[in-house]
Amino acid sequence: MTHSPPEPPEEEPAESVDPRAIDLVLRVGELLLASGETTERVNEAMLGLAVAYELPRCEVQVTLTSILVSAHPGKGEPPVTGTRAIRRRTPAFWRLTALHQLVQDASIGMLELDQAHERLAEIKRARPPYPAWLLVVSLGLISASGSVLVGGGPLVATTAFVATLLGDRAAAALARRGIAEFFQLALAAAIGAGAAAIVVAMGNPGQAATIVTGAILALLPGRPLVASIQDGITGDLVSAGARVLEVFFMLAAIVSGLGAVVYIAVKLGVSLDVGHLPTPAAELEPVAVLAAAAISLTFAVSLAVPRNVLTAAALGGGVIWVLYVLARGWNVPPVLAAAVAATVVGVGANWLARRHGQPVMPFVVPAIGPLLPGTALYRGMVELNTGSPEAGVLSLIGAVSVALALGAGVNLGGEFIRAFQHVGLSASGRWARPAARRTRGF
Numbered sequence: 342m343t344h345s346p347p348e349p350p351e352e353e354p355a356e357s358v359d360p361r362a363i364d365l366v367l368r369v370g371e372l373l374l375a376s377g378e379t380t381e382r383v384n385e386a387m388l389g390l391a392v393a394y395e396l397p398r399c400e401v402q403v404t405l406t407s408i409l410v411s412a413h414p415g416k417g418e419p420p421v422t423g424t425r426a427i428r429r430r431t432p433a434f435w436r437l438t439a440l441h442q443l444v445q446d447a448s449i450g451m452l453e454l455d456q457a458h459e460r461l462a463e464i465k466r467a468r469p470p471y472p473a474w475l476l477v478v479s480l481g482l483i484s485a486s487g488s489v490l491v492g493g494g495p496l497v498a499t500t501a502f503v504a505t506l507l508g509d510r511a512a513a514a515l516a517r518r519g520i521a522e523f524f525q526l527a528l529a530a531a532i533g534a535g536a537a538a539i540v541v542a543m544g545n546p547g548q549a550a551t552i553v554t555g556a557i558l559a560l561l562p563g564r565p566l567v568a569s570i571q572d573g574i575t576g577d578l579v580s581a582g583a584r585v586l587e588v589f590f591m592l593a594a595i596v597s598g599l600g601a602v603v604y605i606a607v608k609l610g611v612s613l614d615v616g617h618l619p620t621p622a623a624e625l626e627p628v629a630v631l632a633a634a635a636i637s638l639t640f641a642v643s644l645a646v647p648r649n650v651l652t653a654a655a656l657g658g659g660v661i662w663v664l665y666v667l668a669r670g671w672n673v674p675p676v677l678a679a680a681v682a683a684t685v686v687g688v689g690a691n692w693l694a695r696r697h698g699q700p701v702m703p704f705v706v707p708a709i710g711p712l713l714p715g716t717a718l719y720r721g722m723v724e725l726n727t728g729s730p731e732a733g734v735l736s737l738i739g740a741v742s743v744a745l746a747l748g749a750g751v752n753l754g755g756e757f758i759r760a761f762q763h764v765g766l767s768a769s770g771r772w773a774r775p776a777a778r779r780t781r782g783f
Contacts, residue, residue, distance in 0.1 A: 358412045358421040362394035365457055370401070370408045371425045372465065373440050376433040377644070377702060379568045380577040383408070386444045393447040394454055405583040432564055434646040434703040439464045441700050469645045479642040480559045481506045483710070484533075486635035488555035489628065490662075490711060501555035504536035505529075508556065523594045529560055530598030534722075538606040557599070557715035558636070561744075562591040564644065564706050570748035574756075592718075592741070599722040625666055633662030633711035641707035650703045653693055657708030661686045665712055675739065679712050680746035680753075687754020695758065705751040712747055714740035 370387040374380075383403050387410065391399035398413040411422040443460050446452045452460065469476070484505035485498035493501070508529030515525045533556025540552060569584030637658025641651055661682045668678035690704035717740035725733030 358396065358414050359394065359454070360421065360423075361454055361458065362391070362396050363410050363412060363421060363423045365394070365454065365461065366390045366396070366399075366401075366410050367408060367423050367425050368461055369440060369444065370403065370410075371427060372436060372461075374403065374405075374408065374427050375430050376436040376440070377430070377564055377568070378437055378700065379571040379575075379702070380404075380580040381571065381575040382441075382700065384577075386441065389444050389448045390457075393450070394457075403577070403580065405580045405587075432644045433469065434644045434650075434700075434706075435470050436464060436467075437700040437702060438647050439467070442698075445698070470648050471642055471645060476643060476645065477506070477509060479639045480509050482639040483559040483636055483643065484555035486555070486632045486639060487558035487711075487715060488551045490632040490636065491551050491554050493551035493555070497551045498555070500536055500540065501533070501552045504533045504552065505556050505559050508532035509559075523590055526560055526591060526594035527598035527601075530557060530595040531602045532598075533557060533560075534599045534602035534606075538602060538611050541606070542611050553599070554715040557595060557718055558710070558713055559643075560591075560595050561713040561715060562588050563640070563709055563713055563747075564702075565591070566744055566748045567702070567706055567709070567751060570745070571752050571755075574749075574752055588744075596718060596722060596737070599718065600725065603722050603725075625663060629666075630659050630662060634659035636710045637661075637707040640710040641703070644703070644706060646703040646707065647699075650699075653690070653704055654707040657686050657690060657704065658711050660689070661708055662711045676742045676746045679743045680750040682712065683709055683747045683750025684753045684757075687751035688757050689754070690751065691755040691758040701755060705754075709747045709751060712743065714743045717743065 366387050369390060370383050373383045373386055378386075380403050384401055387401045387403070387408070388399065391401065391410070391412070396410075396412040397415065400409075400411045400413075402409040405427070407424060407426050409422065409424040411420050413420045443452070443457060443464065446460075447457050471479075481502040484501040488498045488501040508531075511532060512525035512529045515528060516522070534553050536556065537553040565584050565587050569581055569588055572578075572584055573581035634655040635658075638651060638655040640658075641654035646654065664682035664685055665678050668681055669675065673681070686708045687705055690708060691701050694701035694704050717736055721733045721736035721740060723733075724730070724736055
């Protein structure tokens with residue numbers, strides 16, 4: 342009898358990979374990152390969608406300028422990989438809430454894949470909650486409120502408002518001609534400093550610094566600062582390094598614009614004296630508290646946060662200023678005072694965000710606006726250009742230190758909420774969160 346060789350066992354079919362699911366994960370991640378979300382949150386959202394739509398053994402990689410998704414079917418089948426480049430990043434915090442809601446609905450099975458694509462298309466087509474002209478005017482209102490915060494009156498606030506709008510429109514004109522953003526920021530800062538120099542030349546040296554402080558405040562990189570420290574704390578070191586460089590170049594542009602105008606003013610004989618620079622009030626004054634709240638409110642509008650976040654943003658600005666002034670009244674150093682105030686506000690903002698099921702960035706970024714170090718930057722540039730280079734360098738280092746303390750403080754507040762949340766350690770432990778895994782530096 343002839344025996345035929347045994348048939349080889351049939352291989353189980355590999356898991357299927359739906360290219361529409363990969364496309365959805367990529368597009369949601371791209372829009373989240375472009376709208377101002379941190380790397381960790383983008384990772385979480387993309388992995389949540391991958392699980393919801395059953396992408397097998399999915400890997401996600403997110404950096405500041407690109408995202409990658411790779412699914413591995415197994416059984417010898419090649420992986421399916423998709424990538425997208427982030428070419429334009431514009432803060433649109435109102436989109437973050439809608440995108441996180443999409444991810445949440447998909448994760449609990451409320452959205453079919455086609456429905457998720459339709460929802461994403463609606464989010465991309467939707468208009469911001471505020472008209473375009475208000476987004477522009479809000480920058481001027483940030484400057485006006487910042488000038489009032491450091492002691493300026495109505496005339497100073499109006500001057501700062503006009504200088505900021507002129508600087509923003511000039512920067513927009515450069516953008517339309519393809520000029521790099523570095524030079525756009527430098528020009529905007531130079532126009533604000535130029536307005537201050539004109540005021541000094543007209544015989545009002547005490548009002549110049551309040552004008553330039555407000556004008557600089559509207560340019561300072563609060564959003565990338567918070568995101569860079571968040572990425573560093575959570576272990577996304579590539580994105581953190583890129584964001585820190587972004588912050589550095591933005592600050593360098595602002596300092597360059599300031600320095601050029603201050604240098605020219607000094608050479609033309611305009612008397613700039615650091616003794617006229619404003620300092621934070623030692624006592625709590627209602628006008629200053631209201632100005633701080635107005636800074637955060639207008640910051641929130643400029644970042645296009647959802648309308649229901651505006652009240653919380655204004656409250657956060659008032660609270661952070663009150664805490665900072667109280668700490669300074671107890672002789673706490675400025676850096677530590679800023680860190681403590683930001684931590685308390687970070688706790689409140691993260692608690693509110695979790696309670697309402699919303700992303701935290703729209704709550705925390707506007708709240709730190711009143712403490713962004715506009716005066717310290719201006720003081721440093723004046724000292725560098727008036728024969729006190731050592732003092733100028735120390736002032737600039739102090740400004741950067743305060744900015745870093747603000748970013749670290751609001752993120753520390755989020756860690757406090759995560760540590761004491763009621764859902765237990767399983768939601769924040771080493772297995773649920775890569776940033777919590779103990780590596781001891783290895």
